[in-house]
Amino acid sequence: MNILYLLIPLALLLLAGAVWAFFWAVGSGQFDDLDTPAVRVIMDDDERPPEDRQE
């Protein structure tokens, strides 16, 4: 059971890391718009606009 004295503090460190990462993600605006990115992935492909193809 003594191993818990090492593992639990380690878990707390990981937790602190996760919180820090999340705060960073919120701060950089990743949670501001939750609707568009989900759709954008489907729509943004490599198709060129027609005016480029005509040339």
Added chain:
Amino acid sequence: MARAETCFHCALPVPANCDIRVEIGGEQRPVCCPGCKAVATLIRDAGLERYYDSRDQPDPGAVRPAEDAGEWQVFDREDMLAAFATREADVAEATIYVGGMYCAACSWLIDASLARLPGIRNADINPVTHRLLVSWNTSSIGLGRILATLADLGYKPQPLAPDSTERPERAEQRTALKRLLVASLGMMQAMMFAVALYSGEFQGIDADMERFLRLVSFLVTTPVVFYSARPFFAGAARGLRARRPGMDVPVSIAIGSAYVASVYATYTNGPAVWYDSVTMFVFFLTVARYLEMRARHRSVDRSSALASLLPNTATRLDGGRRTQVPVAQLAAGDIVLIRAGESFPADGSITAGRTSVDESMLTGESRAQEKSAGDTVVAGSVNLDGIVEMHVETTGTDTTLGTIGRLSERARYARPAFVQLADRIASYIVVAILALAAAVAVSWYLIDAERAFVVTLSVLVVTCPCALALATPAAFAAAGSRLSDLHLLVTNGNAVEALSRATHIVFDKTGTLTRGMPEVVETVTHDPGFTEQDCLGIAAALEVASTHPIARAFAHHESGLTADAVEIRVGSGVEGTVDGRRWKLGKAGFVPGTAEVPPHDAATQVFLGTGERVVATFTIADTMREDAANTLTTLEKMGYSLSLVSGDSQAPVARTAAALGVRDARAGCTPDDKLARINELQQQGEVVVMVGDGINDAPVLAGADVSIAPSHAASLAQSSADVLMLGDSLQPIVTLMQAARRTMRIVRQNLAWAIVYNVSAVPLAAAGFVPPWLAAIGMSTSSLVVVLNALRLSRIR
């Protein structure tokens, strides 16, 4: 042609006799007017056809053709840039409010179109707040070009002054999200250690290990109490200072006392700690608050909603010189020139010229008003056909428009707030639990000191008010998410509760029960040489250039004819040459031989004639929505009383009321009259739902117990409404009312379950019949039952 066909672009019904088509995705799609054709073609030619595949719901009025792209050039000027953008070296940044966007597909379309422009560095669009944050190289592109691009797509762009950006709202959202995360992680950790401590009670635990686990629990709970729960403490302090303590006070006492007691027990090695209860309580309350905040932010931002009715710029006359100035720079005493199609930037009076003015958004009056020198005009109304000069009297928030905005703000705050009953009960219960636990501990200490701790623990766990705290928010969240799938956007969390109690539904007429735009309902020809089709085609050709609302009625009837030498006779009609013949189209008296025709009561009559005689008579009226009668009958059957209040004149209101079987109809109402009528109903004990779309409805929408606005409504009306109906029918109101009743039934079931569970479990636990592990299972099962019950709401159809 089938009447049911709808426009591929804007989803409005395609009028009979209209055959305009556009090729999209290899198929000929019907559209309702040349404007929609132009926008659809533009989108197709830019290679952005996929917009049509991925938009949520074609939105009537959402993307309409732009009126005049030339006006945007003025924004390329230096002083305009200074007024609307911040710049560093040659990079400028501006926030633009994009009117008319509704879904992710819109934001993609805007993104993709801007990406094609040279010199755009970054474009960041938020579909929820309708704001575009764009930065660009001033050497390669101007603000005017960016705005013109948005306008060409059919949106209504409006640059915002740099100080009115969305920063406070965004900051609030971000902070709330962080608080929620800290609370949820803290809760999970605290629960995990609590399980270890509980099982330690049975199987025995090393004293050192127990102290260690308590210390760790203390470490994970502390940020939850001091960071996540801070709004509760702040709210409680505010409430106490104002001598009006709200539910934050008992919540704070519960959180604070449980935390302090636990810290003390940890320090002195006391009998029990309550870290798990503290974190869980904070977590559930934070979730509820977060959901409520998101719903609140969804409603349209009020400041920009008002401003979006005003033009961006105005033409000021400085002693004969014309200068284009931002509307914010206008002051009382200025003389401003307003061209046909522009809206008035301020309240004032006309000094020169004659025109007709569309005030329907402000007054509900569906017919255009004739105005000439000396008449007053109000900001936000639209100048239809003449060029006039006006003397500015009041600007900004002092205008009629601003007053309506303030009126709706005040009505919104005066509304009796529905207190979150469950939250209040839950917080009192927490205090009661702590008192009860203390009493149990003391009694058992006297009876059997050895068992005192275990029994107290069971009481604490079994009585955790999670189910009670979850009962209401879980049901509201499930209902809200299901309703948004059904194209009903609930922006106010309390709306569902009030809807379920509703007894009386009040409708606005123009734009709500009716389509809000004129259509030709009857054509009578007086000359056998011309068919109805011929006459409509000639009329449409003559009206092409006109901005008058009557002209829109003919726009669907274009037959390929063109008119030459068209002259607009302000206040009378138009004149032009079609097929070598001179035609006149206009009101009685303007067309020869029409003076003796008696005026029709409700509809507008327009005459078409040559120089000598009248050839056709068109009857033009605002037509009823197709499902209006059906919806109202269903609502009446469901037991609601119905009323009609309108700013329109007596005849059209009476006609609509008769057609729909509404007995209580009032015409000629100002926003104040409407609000007074609602208050009168409320004093008779009625719970009033208001459905309306105009600016003049905004105060009423805010003052009613619940308000519903269609998605094409004026932004001010939308921001005052609790529920937005996307789409173009009234039927969703029925769904909404049924869903509200069902939601409250579920809430009551949940509350009953939670109370019964807590009340029956407490005596058993206090009597020592429930071991802590059983208590823990009971508590989580009870919460689970509540959540599962709420999820039944996602099956509403």
